[in-house]
Amino acid sequence: MATPEAIGWVGVPLAVIAGAIRVSTPFLFVSLGECLTERSGRINLGLEGTLVMGAMSGYGVAWLSGSLWLGVLAAGVVGSLFGLLHGVLCSLPKVNDIALGIALMMLGTGLAFFLGKPLIQPAVENLPSINFGWWSDIPQVQEALKINPLFIVGIILAPAMMWAFRNTRWGLIVRMVGDSADAARAMGYNANTVRVLATVAGGFLAGIGGSFLSLYYPGSWNEGLSSGQGITAVALVIFARWNPLYCLYASLLFGGAGALGPALQAVGVTQGYYLFNAAPYILTLIIMVASSSSRRRLAGAPAELSVTR
Amino acid sequence: MNAILPPPPPEAAAPRALSVETVSITKRFGSFTALDAVSIRIRPGTVHALLGENGAGKSTLVKCIMGYYRPDEGSVVVEDREREIGNPRDAHALGLGMVYQHFTLVPSMTVLENLVMARADVPAIIDWAAERRVMEEFLSRMPFGVPLDRPVALLAAGEKQKAEILKQLYLDSRFLILDEPTSVLTPGEADEILGLIRKMAAAGDITVLIITHKFREVTAFADDVSVLRRGKLVGGGSVADLGIDDLAQLMIGAKEVAGSVSRLAAPADAHTRLELKGICAEDDSGTDALREVSFAVKAGEIVGIAGVSGNGQIQLVEVLAGQRKASAGEVLVHGEKFGATREETRRHRMALLPEEPLRNASVARMSVAENMAFRRFDTPPFSSRRGGWLSRKAIREAALALIERYNVKTQGPDAAIGTLSGGNVQRAILGRELGEAVDILVVANPVFGLDFAAVAEIHGQIMAARNRGAAVLLVSEDLDELLELSDRLLVMSDGAIALEVPTAGADRVAIGRAMAGH
Numbered sequence A: 001m002a003t004p005e006a007i008g009w010v011g012v013p014l015a016v017i018a019g020a021i022r023v024s025t026p027f028l029f030v031s032l033g034e035c036l037t038e039r040s041g042r043i044n045l046g047l048e049g050t051l052v053m054g055a056m057s058g059y060g061v062a063w064l065s066g067s068l069w070l071g072v073l074a075a076g077v078v079g080s081l082f083g084l085l086h087g088v089l090c091s092l093p094k095v096n097d098i099a100l101g102i103a104l105m106m107l108g109t110g111l112a113f114f115l116g117k118p119l120i121q122p123a124v125e126n127l128p129s130i131n132f133g134w135w136s137d138i139p140q141v142q143e144a145l146k147i148n149p150l151f152i153v154g155i156i157l158a159p160a161m162m163w164a165f166r167n168t169r170w171g172l173i174v175r176m177v178g179d180s181a182d183a184a185r186a187m188g189y190n191a192n193t194v195r196v197l198a199t200v201a202g203g204f205l206a207g208i209g210g211s212f213l214s215l216y217y218p219g220s221w222n223e224g225l226s227s228g229q230g231i232t233a234v235a236l237v238i239f240a241r242w243n244p245l246y247c248l249y250a251s252l253l254f255g256g257a258g259a260l261g262p263a264l265q266a267v268g269v270t271q272g273y274y275l276f277n278a279a280p281y282i283l284t285l286i287i288m289v290a291s292s293s294s295r296r297r298l299a300g301a302p303a304e305l306s307v308t309r
Numbered sequence B: 001m002n003a004i005l006p007p008p009p010p011e012a013a014a015p016r017a018l019s020v021e022t023v024s025i026t027k028r029f030g031s032f033t034a035l036d037a038v039s040i041r042i043r044p045g046t047v048h049a050l051l052g053e054n055g056a057g058k059s060t061l062v063k064c065i066m067g068y069y070r071p072d073e074g075s076v077v078v079e080d081r082e083r084e085i086g087n088p089r090d091a092h093a094l095g096l097g098m099v100y101q102h103f104t105l106v107p108s109m110t111v112l113e114n115l116v117m118a119r120a121d122v123p124a125i126i127d128w129a130a131e132r133r134v135m136e137e138f139l140s141r142m143p144f145g146v147p148l149d150r151p152v153a154l155l156a157a158g159e160k161q162k163a164e165i166l167k168q169l170y171l172d173s174r175f176l177i178l179d180e181p182t183s184v185l186t187p188g189e190a191d192e193i194l195g196l197i198r199k200m201a202a203a204g205d206i207t208v209l210i211i212t213h214k215f216r217e218v219t220a221f222a223d224d225v226s227v228l229r230r231g232k233l234v235g236g237g238s239v240a241d242l243g244i245d246d247l248a249q250l251m252i253g254a255k256e257v258a259g260s261v262s263r264l265a266a267p268a269d270a271h272t273r274l275e276l277k278g279i280c281a282e283d284d285s286g287t288d289a290l291r292e293v294s295f296a297v298k299a300g301e302i303v304g305i306a307g308v309s310g311n312g313q314i315q316l317v318e319v320l321a322g323q324r325k326a327s328a329g330e331v332l333v334h335g336e337k338f339g340a341t342r343e344e345t346r347r348h349r350m351a352l353l354p355e356e357p358l359r360n361a362s363v364a365r366m367s368v369a370e371n372m373a374f375r376r377f378d379t380p381p382f383s384s385r386r387g388g389w390l391s392r393k394a395i396r397e398a399a400l401a402l403i404e405r406y407n408v409k410t411q412g413p414d415a416a417i418g419t420l421s422g423g424n425v426q427r428a429i430l431g432r433e434l435g436e437a438v439d440i441l442v443v444a445n446p447v448f449g450l451d452f453a454a455v456a457e458i459h460g461q462i463m464a465a466r467n468r469g470a471a472v473l474l475v476s477e478d479l480d481e482l483l484e485l486s487d488r489l490l491v492m493s494d495g496a497i498a499l500e501v502p503t504a505g506a507d508r509v510a511i512g513r514a515m516a517g518h
Helices: A008-039 A047-065 A068-091 A097-119 A139-144 A149-167 A169-179 A181-186 A191-215 A229-239 A244-266 A273-277 A279-291 B058-065 B088-093 B111-118 B128-140 B157-170 B187-202 B215-221 B244-252 B313-321 B342-347 B368-372 B392-405 B422-434 B452-467 B479-485 B508-515
Strands: B020-029 B032-042 B047-051 B073-078 B081-083 B096-099 B175-179 B207-212 B224-229 B232-238 B272-282 B288-298 B302-306 B328-333 B350-353 B440-444 B471-475 B488-493 B496-502
Touching: A008 A047, A008 A139, A008 A149, A008 A169, A008 A191, A008 A229, A008 A244, A047 A068, A047 A097, A047 A191, A047 A229, A068 A097, A068 A191, A149 A169, A149 A191, A149 A244, A169 A181, A169 A191, A169 B111, A181 A191, A191 A229, A229 A244, A229 A279, A244 A273, A244 A279, A273 A279, B020 B058, B032 B047, B032 B058, B032 B073, B032 B224, B047 B058, B047 B187, B047 B215, B047 B244, B058 B175, B058 B207, B088 B096, B096 B157, B111 B128, B111 B157, B128 B157, B157 B175, B157 B187, B187 B207, B187 B215, B187 B508, B207 B215, B215 B244, B224 B244, B232 B244, B272 B313, B272 B471, B288 B313, B288 B328, B288 B471, B288 B496, B302 B452, B302 B479, B313 B350, B313 B440, B313 B471, B342 B350, B350 B422, B368 B392, B368 B422, B392 B422, B422 B452, B440 B452, B452 B471, B452 B479, B471 B479, B488 B508, B496 B508
Parallel strands: B032 B232, B047 B207, B047 B224, B096 B175, B175 B207, B302 B471, B302 B488, B350 B440, B440 B471
Antiparallel strands: B020 B032, B020 B073, B073 B081, B224 B232, B272 B288, B272 B328, B488 B496
């Protein structure tokens, strides 16, 4: 990689854009999955665990089978199983979705570390990227525009979900269950079934997000892989007001803010490196405070969500 | 469609309205008999009123018809054929539909989305343009319309009610049960909707069973009436043959109803105790709920606040209780600025009975005695002057005295207050609030859901507080209650005071118009 000094300070915004594209993918998948689950009226805080399990199992299956895409699929399936566990347990009487989510977060990370021990050594090839930067001679631009296919899937998925919430029977059923379980019941839909399915689908997406971590960027399996990205993505959904398109924008914003620290370091700004690394979190706090009010409820929140009731 | 349905009759052939009959239906819950051999015949194309007090068995009966409950004995006959109705779907398949008191539309979805989703056969991908055309064509045949693209949450109560009824008609219900349909409507909206329903019934399109406890609606809009009392059918027949006195007699039975409470003359030189100056407040979603509300309440008078629910009454009580911050304006008590702190409430001897006291003024799992001590537990004799040790004995003894005096039926002062019936929770909290001398009393919907005896008792307590010289603010959705109790009446509409009249000689029509915001 050529030194960023070659293009100077222009490299910073470029690196931020590249970071937004590269780092945002797990945020995007987890937040879209959580968005779907929460729109049905449940919160799955366990997606951090699902993400780590997805990363581990995706890496493991890719290593054993030699097929990267089989690894991605396996990560999704493992994520669905975690979603199924959450969904089914939450359907039992007196089970609180938030407490259970935290338990599953612990279980997922713990289990992944346990099962993933033998996977720290072997190196698995990474997912291929598609080069959209062929038109440029500048290596930084080429580097920034090497886009992974999962990101492309994600940016198609966000508007597709948005469309589905408005125009498909299943989308409307999910919204109905999330906003008024009574109304859904009166129309003959079983709220629990819908929520279990929405949690399974959400888990699938989170699992895929996990496989991105181990198979594309950073691209290997270790225990510090996620560093709380799953739980951040869950918070992103509230920030994005339960809107899939806003989830996409929020993920990009987070990815970009996360790339700010390294990019500044690359052009020689070394002071406050750790502070810049905290940029996404400071940004979240600022936006949350600015967009919230103590007097009113969150707009757009599904009415059945236990935190908004 | 469903196999048990005969092919639909050709358009505008035989009348479409269904006849429904309950044959000797009995329903027991444990040892309690909720319905005792109730037989009612609802003639096709009529509006049939089901009248009765709370707990008389009205909702149990319609739930048996709609398949929510399975009767222990007896059966439901639709179009002269006995039908097995095991669940609400069976009922819908037969053409029976119900409009619930609590709306079943999804608030965040538009009317169009709600109506389409109510159908049994929603396509996997919805072609909104086509659905809209079908719906507009359907609406053009209906006597009333609703804005299709508005989210239901933004509709007025009357429009929501219309949307619920349209939903049932769209689903091709030909027998419609309306559960207290006018409880959230202004008198004008109620008359409009019931009038339209009656017209459709008279045209032979639908048969309607309407659950109500308002005599006026029965005499004005129903053809037949059946009266339930304690699970038994005690009478009924053609509305034309029965007077209001007959109906009241049937509904209440031989039970003695306390006459109107004696009202002492108000002192001529009464001081203003409570004054609101330009109070504004927002509701939870951030929209304006109170718009510059100003009024004053003097010692020895009851000021009634009338209005359809959801016009700012809840927020008004919350501001007075200190549960909601006013965004502008001020509350003055005894001429001083009032911030609803514990110290101020105590010093000004202010008492407050919010609506649904089990939810808003008590902790369900704590004991009756503890709940009754909430106002005073941190003062002697209930707690030591220093250190804050509580004297459970003093709390218990004070509670026993209040239980005795306010006639609270409880297993004892140590029972959790959540185990009490609604009327007894109301009495317990009223006892707590009125336990000591009171200068100002704020009451919201104090008798909602209570039976006649409890209503008379609580009204008596409120009037007694007034007669002792308290300034009383009574917020209620029941106009009759307000006309009976208050000295002065304010009508709230859309968060503002729309009308102020002395109760003596108040004009119901003018009040109704003010409630509707005209």
